[in-house]
Amino acid sequence: MTETRAVTTAGPQRGSRRSGAGGGVREKRAMPAYYWMVWPALALFAFFHTLPVLAGVFFSFTNYAGFGTWEFVGLSNYQNLFRDDRVLAAYGFSFGFAIVATILTNVISLAIALGLNAKIVARNTFRGIFFVPYVIAILVIGYVFQFLFSNSLPKILPGIPVIADNMLSNPDWAWVPIVILAVWQASAFAIIIYLSGLQTIPQELYEAASIDGAKPWRMFRSITFPLISAFFTINMVLSLKGFLQVFDHIVALTNGGPGTATESITLLIYKGGFTGGEFAYQTANAVIFVIVITVVSLFQFRVLQRREADF
Known part of the structure; x- marks a missing residue:
């Protein structure tokens, strides 16, 4: 009876370890997919929002009229x-x-x-x-x-x-x-x-x-x-x-x-x-x-x- 209990108890533990290992593999496989979904959104946000904002801040220190040439005028x-x-x-x-x-x-x-x-x-x-x-x-x-x-x-x-x-x-x-x-x-x-x-x-x-x-x-x-x-x-x-x-x-x-x-x-x-x-x-x-x-x-x-x- 004692040996049977030991075998029964050990079985689920080994299964749980295998399951945990499989879960870790699945998580590692999911990470690239996660990044492939996030990075395009970040790139679009930076291109259509961050870059125009930085360009606007840059031109605020110039005399740019929206066309033609420009020069720095400081503050x-x-x-x-x-x-x-x-x-x-x-x-x-x-x-x-x-x-x-x-x-x-x-x-x-x-x-x-x-x-x-x-x-x-x-x-x-x-x-x-x-x-x-x-x-x-x-x-x-x-x-x-x-x-x-x-x-x-x-x-x-x-x-x-x-x-x-x-x-x-x-x-x-x-x-x-x-x-x-x-x-x-x-x-x-x-x-x-x-x-x-x-x-x-x-x-x-x-x-x-x-x-x-x-x-x-x-x-x-x-x-x-x-x-x-x-x-x-x-x-x-x-x-x-x-x-x-x-x-x-x-x-x-x-x-x-x-x-x-x-x-x-x-x-x-x-x-x-x-x-x-x-x-x-x-x-x-x-x-x-x-x-x-x-x-x-x-x-x-x-x-x-x-x-x-x-x-």
Whole structure:
């Protein structure tokens, strides 16, 4: 019996060693296939992303106009950016627009997500409807909004002077239609993020709170918002970063006008760099803009994640 047990025990061990050796061979055989899949993707990424970025940084130290010859000018382009009133105005508009649009997007999206997460009829249908703006080309919707604000609304609301006179041609109010369009389109993605967060909250917490007599606002402040704070951080960072790079919305509605009243940084870089003969100058502007967005995003993460830790 003792010998039988020894043989029986030894059998699986030898089998497991063979199996382990075979697994090691399979892993070694799989490694080349893994690299063959990864390296082409890395090469394409480097060719279409990294190399153009490095070339842009290089040309930002020249006076290249996008054609013809060029010479090195050192840090002149970067120094001139801080003295350019048009560039400073574009940064001011971009940040003002981004802050307003980010706040409105997250407030509206969270309110809609809370409503959709409740037990209402055809909840999944409404989720699909609210996500539609995100999948439609923004330029197409932008031209629809342009017709709405420049033709339809002045006829429908002739008693309101700002709307009757076409908001898109008013330097003081042209930013409002852009914010409305941007918030309408961006809320679709933010709603999905908030819904994902709300579905992770156990319903038992709300049942216990209701038994203790907690009101809806108290539940939201003490249960809902703390538990979706990570999703709130994601939405805030993505929203602000996206709105700082606003481009299509402005092109469709005002093209930066009236004058330069609604000119964003991205639109200024496009106009000056590709059609204004300021390729190197606006490339330097783009380098500064990338650094600004990176710093702002990291600052947001640091502040908002610290708040998550407090909860």
